Amino acid sequence: MTMHAAEFRELRLEGMRRTFGNLNALKGIDLKIARGEFIALLGPSGCGKSTALNCLAGLLPLTGGSIWLDDRRIDTLRPEQRGFGMVFQNYALFPHMSVRRNVAFGLMMKGVPKAEAARRVDEALTTVRLQSQADKLPGQLSGGQQQRVAIARAIVIEPPLVLMDEPLSNLDAKLRLEMRAEIRRIHEGLGSTTIYVTHDQEEALSLADRIVVMREGEIRQVGTPQELYAQPAHLDVSDFMGYRNRLPGRVIGREGNLVTLDMGHGGRLTGTARETLGSNAVIAVRPDDMTTTAENASGVPATVRAIEYRGREFHGIATTAGGIDLFFHTEAPVEIGTQVRLAAEPQRALVFAGEAA
Amino acid sequence: MSAAIDSSPPLRMRLAARGLDTVTLLVLPAAFVLVALFLYPFLYGLWLSFHPKDGTLLGNYGRFFSDPFLYDTIWTTMRLAVPVTLLNLLLAVPVAFRVRLMRRQRLLTTILILPITLGTVLVAEGMLFYFGAQGWFSRTVMMLGLSSTPVKLTNSYIGVFLSLLITGFPFTFLLTLSYVTGIDSSLEQAAATLGAGPRSRFRHIFLPLLLPGLAITFCLSFVQAYSVFPSAVLVGEPARITRVISIAAYQAAFEEYDYSLASAIAMIMGFTQLAVVVVVLASRQLLYRGPAGGGKG
Numbered sequence: 001m002t003m004h005a006a007e008f009r010e011l012r013l014e015g016m017r018r019t020f021g022n023l024n025a026l027k028g029i030d031l032k033i034a035r036g037e038f039i040a041l042l043g044p045s046g047c048g049k050s051t052a053l054n055c056l057a058g059l060l061p062l063t064g065g066s067i068w069l070d071d072r073r074i075d076t077l078r079p080e081q082r083g084f085g086m087v088f089q090n091y092a093l094f095p096h097m098s099v100r101r102n103v104a105f106g107l108m109m110k111g112v113p114k115a116e117a118a119r120r121v122d123e124a125l126t127t128v129r130l131q132s133q134a135d136k137l138p139g140q141l142s143g144g145q146q147q148r149v150a151i152a153r154a155i156v157i158e159p160p161l162v163l164m165d166e167p168l169s170n171l172d173a174k175l176r177l178e179m180r181a182e183i184r185r186i187h188e189g190l191g192s193t194t195i196y197v198t199h200d201q202e203e204a205l206s207l208a209d210r211i212v213v214m215r216e217g218e219i220r221q222v223g224t225p226q227e228l229y230a231q232p233a234h235l236d237v238s239d240f241m242g243y244r245n246r247l248p249g250r251v252i253g254r255e256g257n258l259v260t261l262d263m264g265h266g267g268r269l270t271g272t273a274r275e276t277l278g279s280n281a282v283i284a285v286r287p288d289d290m291t292t293t294a295e296n297a298s299g300v301p302a303t304v305r306a307i308e309y310r311g312r313e314f315h316g317i318a319t320t321a322g323g324i325d326l327f328f329h330t331e332a333p334v335e336i337g338t339q340v341r342l343a344a345e346p347q348r349a350l351v352f353a354g355e356a357a
Numbered sequence: 358m359s360a361a362i363d364s365s366p367p368l369r370m371r372l373a374a375r376g377l378d379t380v381t382l383l384v385l386p387a388a389f390v391l392v393a394l395f396l397y398p399f400l401y402g403l404w405l406s407f408h409p410k411d412g413t414l415l416g417n418y419g420r421f422f423s424d425p426f427l428y429d430t431i432w433t434t435m436r437l438a439v440p441v442t443l444l445n446l447l448l449a450v451p452v453a454f455r456v457r458l459m460r461r462q463r464l465l466t467t468i469l470i471l472p473i474t475l476g477t478v479l480v481a482e483g484m485l486f487y488f489g490a491q492g493w494f495s496r497t498v499m500m501l502g503l504s505s506t507p508v509k510l511t512n513s514y515i516g517v518f519l520s521l522l523i524t525g526f527p528f529t530f531l532l533t534l535s536y537v538t539g540i541d542s543s544l545e546q547a548a549a550t551l552g553a554g555p556r557s558r559f560r561h562i563f564l565p566l567l568l569p570g571l572a573i574t575f576c577l578s579f580v581q582a583y584s585v586f587p588s589a590v591l592v593g594e595p596a597r598i599t600r601v602i603s604i605a606a607y608q609a610a611f612e613e614y615d616y617s618l619a620s621a622i623a624m625i626m627g628f629t630q631l632a633v634v635v636v637v638l639a640s641r642q643l644l645y646r647g648p649a650g651g652g653k654g
Contacts, residue, residue: 057546057550058549058550059546059549059550069483078549078554079546079549079550080549080550080551080553080554082550083552085550086546086548086550088543088546088547090541090543090650092541092543092544092547092561093547094544094547094548094561094652095544095566095647095648095649096565096566096647097644105548105551105553105561106551106552107552109548109552109553109557110552137645137647139647139648153547153551154550157551157552163550224575252396265561286513
C-alpha cells in the first residue's frame with residue numbers, strides 16, 4: 001500500500017504518550033501539522049523530542065493516545081506500513097550497498113518497476129547532488145555526502161511525511177550551514193511535510209515554518225520562529241531562544257505591561273511581563289540587548305571578568321554582587337576588573353514568573 | 358658528506374617508524390612458546406611422516422590412501438563435522454536474534470558457557486545415561502507409547518552427532534551473538550521505515566552483514582568438530598560408523614606403535630580441515646566485509 005503525498009491534509013497527534021518503565025518520556029502530546037509544513041521539534045536532550053519522532057515513525061509503540069492522518073489512525077501500523085521517510089542521526093546507511101542501491105532500497109521494497117525505480121533514484125541523487133558518487137559504498141563518502149544519501153533515500157519513496165532526527169549534528173560547522181540550506185531547498189522543491197528534531201535553536205529558527213519547543217516530555221510553546229524569538233511564553237523557552245541572562249528579583253513596580261524588579265545589591269531592571277506574576281519574578285535578557293549604561297538610576301552593577309573584541313563590538317562577561325554571570329555586548333572597550341552598570345531596553349527584557357533566588 | 362648523514366633520521370627512529378622498538382621485544386616470549394609448542398612439534402611430525410618403517414619417502418601417505426579402512430576416516434569425520442557445524446549455525450542464528458533483544462543476556466550466556474567448561478567427556482558420560490537403552494529418554498519414549506522397544510541413541514552416529522551439537526552449540530552461539538549484536542540496530546529501523554518487513558530486513562540487511570562473521574564462526578566450529586575424539590569413542594561406534602580420523606591416528610600411534618604413520622595421519626587430518634577452511638574463507642572474500650555500522654557514529 002502506498003500513500004501519496006497529496007492524499008493527506010493534516011497529521012494529528014492526540015494525547016501521544018510514551019513511558020519507559022517509570023520514566024514519562026512523553027506526557028501527552030497534542031499537535032496538528034498541516035501538509036507542506038516544516039516543523040522543528042526543539043528542546044534539550046532528554047526532552048522527548050526523539051522519542052516523539054520514533055513514535056511517529058512507528059519504531060516505538062505508544063503507551064497512550066493516538067496518531068491520525070486525516071481520519072485514518074496510523075499509530076497501530078508497523079513502520080513498514082506507514083511509509084514515512086526517516087533520516088537518522090547516524091544516517092543508518094546500509095554499509096554493504098552502493099549509494100544507488102541504498103537509495104533504491106525503499107522502491108525495491110515497494111515493488112516499483114526497475115526502469116521507473118532507476119529513473120527516480122537518478123532524480124533523487126540529482127536533487128542531493130550526488131550523481132557522480134552513485135556507485136560508491138557509504139564508507140567511501142564524507143560525512144556530508146553520507147548525510148545527503150540518507151536524505152535521498154528517505155525522499156525517493158515520496159513519503160507523505162519526512163522525519164529527520166538531528167541530521168546535522170555529526171557535521172562540522174561549515175557543512176552544517178550548507179546542508180541546512182540544502183534541506184530547506186529540498187523540502188520546498190518536493191512540497192513534502194517535514195518534522196525535524198534538533199537541539200540547536202539556530203537550526204530550528206532558520207529552517208522551520210513552526211517550532212515546537214519541548215521540555216520534560218511536554219510541549220511548552222508552539223509558534224513561528226518570529227513569535228518564539230520575540231515572545232517566548234516561558235522562561236525555559238526563552239532560555240532556548242538565546243535569553244542567556246536571567247536575574248531573579250522582587251517586583252517593586254508595575255506600569256501596564258512593564259514591571260520593575262529589584263535584584264538586591266542596588267540592581268534594578270524594567271522589563272515586559274510575559275506571564276501573570278507574583279511578588280517574585282525572573283527577568284531574561286539576550287546578551288546582544290544587554291549593554292553598559294551611564295545612568296545610575298537603573299541597571300545592574302557588575303564587575304567585568306572577561307572582554308573579547310568580536311569585530312564590530314566587544315563581548316563581555318561581568319559578575320554581579322549576587323554572583324550571577326551576565327553576558328553583554330558593548331561598543332566601547334572596558335577594562336577587566338572595572339565596575340559597570342548593565343541595562344536593557346524594557347521592550348527587550350522579558351519578565352517571567354519565578355522564585356526569588 | 359656530513360649533510361647526507363644528517364638528513365636521514367637515526368636507525369632507531371627509522372625502525373620505530375616501521376613499528377619496531379623496544380616494546381616489540383615483548384613479542385619474544387610468545388614467539389618462543391609458539392615455536393616450542395606448535396611449530397617444532399608440527400615440523401617434527403611432518404619430518405617424521407616422511408620417514409616410514411619401510412624407508413620410502415611417501416610410504417605412509419601411499420598406505421593411507423590405498424587402504425579404505427584408513428582413507429574412509431576422512432569421509433567419516435567430514436560426515437560428522439560438516440552437518441553438525443551447519444546445524445549449529447542454523448540454530449545459533451535465530452536464537453541469537455531473539456537473545457539480542459533480551460535484558461538478562463549475561464545469565465543466559467553463563468548457562469551456555471557451562472557445557473564448554475564441562476568438556477566433551479563429561480557430556481558424553483551424561484549422554485550414556487540419558488540416551489542409553491535404560492536412559493530417561495528411552496523410557497519416556499516408551500512410556501508415551503511412541504516405541505515398544507528401547508530407543509538407544511548412543512553408540513551410533515546420532516550419539517556423536519548429538520554430543521558434538523551439545524558441546525559445540527554454546528561456542529557457535531556466543532560467536533554468532535557477538536556478530537549479531539555488532540550490527541547497528543538503526544539499520545534495521547531504517548529498512549523498516551523504507552517498507553521492509555521482517556523477512557526482507559533479514560534477507561537484505563542482516564544476512565549480508567552477518568555472512569562474513571558466520572563464515573569465521575563456521576571455520577572455528579568446524580575445526581573443533583573435526584578433531585572429535587572422546588565422544589566418537591564414548592557415545593559412538595568407534596570400530597565402524599564413527600571411526601573418525603583422530604581414532605585412526607590414535608590406533609597407529611598407540612596400538613601399532615607406528616609414530617611415523619600416526620604423524621602422517623595427523624598431517625592428512627590437518628590438511629583436509631585446512632582445505633575446508635580455505636574454501637570457506639576464500640568465498641568470504643567475495644562478500645562485503647566492512648564495518649556493520651550505519652555511518653559516522
